[in-house]
Amino acid sequence: MAAHPFAEVALPLPVDQLFTYAIPDALAERAVPGMRVTVPLRNKIETGYIVSLSDSSPVESPRRLIDLPDQKPIFTSEMLRLCRWIADYYCCSFGEALQNAVPAGLKMRTTMRYTLQTELLTAGRYSERQRKVIAELFNRGPLTDAQIAAAVGRASLSNTLQSLVARGVLFAEPVVTGPGVSMAVETYARLIEENVPDMAVLETLQRTAPKQAAVYFDLLHGDPDQPVALLYQKHNATSAVLAALEKRGFIERYDREYWRAPEFKADPRAREKMRLNEEQQAAFDAISGAMARDEFRTFLLHGVTGSGKTEVYLQAIEYALSLDRGAILLVPEISLTPQTVGRFVARFQERIAVLHSALGKGERYDEWRRAQSGEVRIVVGARSAIFAPLHRLGIVIVDEEHDTSYKQGDTPRYHARDVAVMRAKMAGAVCVLGSATPSIESYYNTEIGKFARLSLPNRATRGHLPEVRLVDMRAETKELGGQVILSRILEEEINRRVDAREQVILLLNRRGHSPFVLCPKCGWVAECSECSVSLTYHARGAFLSCHYCNARQEIPPVCSDCGFNPLLFLGTGTQKVEEYLMRTFREARIERMDADTTAGKGGHAKILGRFAAGDIDILVGTQMIAKGHDYPGVTLVGVLNADTSLSLPDFRAAEQTFQLITQVAGRAGRGDRPGEVIVQTYRPNHYAIQAAMRHDYAAFYKQEIAERKAAAYPPIRRMANFAVECEKPDIAAQAAGLVKRIVLEQIETLGFKGVETIGPAPAIVTRVMNKYRWNLGALSRSAQRLNALARATRTQFHARPDMNAVQLKVDLDPHGVF
Known part of the structure; x- marks a missing residue:
């Protein structure tokens, strides 16, 4: 019992x-x-x-x-x-939170398995589709619904199966399918030392079975424990040869587990521990002191680009290992992982596991198990790495803590930075949030004493921060006319850098060739049939694509409304910039880095590896090239359209603009040669762009926090968003109104004062994947009250049977809500 x-x-x-x-x-x-x-x-x-x-x-x-x-x-x-x-904070169930923390390779799922009841199969009328299902089950035995779908097609399959179950022809039962991956094993051959034959037997073996003798002597005089694949290769042997030796009792074969680990090249620059400068040493002393005292503390390491934050990370982790504690380092982009891991591999050799979504399922499964077993003490990865099963955690580091990719879009909608702080607190560990452009929330937390601030105001090398020049594209467009991709000064500076064999980075945060296709006669625009957005033209492959639902369409030869030809391809994406660069700088080696060119496994690492080796002169890409990369050969950075995010109806628009410009500017001048940044903008006087030009975070923060205080937006108050989605626009609007009424009722019932609502209003992109979307915001100074309100509202809404067709998404501390 x-x-x-x-x-x-x-x-x-x-x-x-x-x-x-x-x-x-x-x-x-x-x-x-x-x-x-x-x-x-x-x-x-x-x-x-x-x-x-x-x-x-x-x-x-x-x-x-x-x-x-x-x-x-x-x-x-x-x-x-x-x-x-x-689960409590982000308003989801405990099970959903746990499921999210399990790597994909471990997850199991339930499916239905169908068995043909041949004894109950009687004559009668069966549709052609029913006959196909019966034939598959008769010939192959019991099958899952997925196996049946693969054989006969998925369309209306559930109706077909249910009708056959109702007639008693099929028996249906739920089954659990195992995880998608299992342990990887390799077969070895091992010498049985207690049964070594005498010389006469071996001489006979050499005459009658020379391959058996060759394998045996290899194990006897060499390594007595070898992979069978290696023995096959060395001696041109087969499985039958080893089976014969096994039958004689001379050897035994067995399976040995091995780890499927991703390969990363060590960065030789990080192999030797660097001597910390005075500012770095002060930061390290504060972090290591808290670890030595087993004290939970959260530090904001605010260091300009190139200030040596990574070296502080490395030495802090080394100190944690000396205390027999583990370490987690989060990076925001998969593209950052190869370079970051390269530095850690150089410093710590094999004691690292890597966790991010670009790995194969088998690799993620094994890296997770290496952490769980204690095989490794350091885990590096993207958002989900915060759930790595390390024991005795000593330090959690969130690099580029301001980055919005740390916020998950699906349930549970957690922010990895905030989860990192909480995990460190529960483990009695130290949490370090590092950034050259801290989030307003984190910097505000240092102002009110919740976090401790550590500053690295200077570059760690002798180099200085790059000079930033603004180009007013209003004047440039007026003088040159038409669509201007590169301003005259930027084009001249690119040419000079290419001639000097120096490297250039160009940022345009919009992939594709042209953001929309227009008929100049009637004004028709190619739009997605499932989403309320225009389709983007992609020159590579010649297709139109929706960047929300990923639907693809062929390019229409004429206008769909009036039949006019030719159509106009307007706006600029990274593909159009790449084409322009190839025409203009014919001798330069040009590469594009965006979601299209990095889609395959290792796509980021391949491009960045060539860039690091000096095989690329000009790298053009989206925001993934702006973050954390360290390439000494880069002396010029160009920002082609700095105003993109400023136009968004989001209270974080100025913050994101400042961060993006400052981050990409920091890629220039990291080596011996000075760097320069040229920013093309239509709003040169905006305070975010002016502060980025001067590398002046303090001035930007002062202006931005004043704006937030005036509107009482986060971090002054906490925010929750209630997003309503439905395929029917009228029901979506009704549901949004219902949510507003429920929120107001719950505010009254719970006795919450000072809670303000915003909306409801349609989302800026009103329809995505054929679902109409509305948002309702709620603001409160109390996170606890906001959580209680969100959970009560969700419960009341789900109790309404007339809202079954509506999906309600609750998001605490939302990002990107327009």
């Missing part, structure tokens, strides 16, 4: 409750909190997570656990507490 006969299980469903199950005696010893479990739920099987054990059950005769797929828990008590906090 189990010490605690019942388990409380969290399921990855949008339901704010735990489910109680009885623990079978056979599973009692392994049924502990943190274990993954399969359980029955109605007529299905679900995979969930045991979060606690209990002596009693709130329901009479609870159903029993089915199985425990793992040998040991996949969540520690610390990770269970962290995911509980995520």
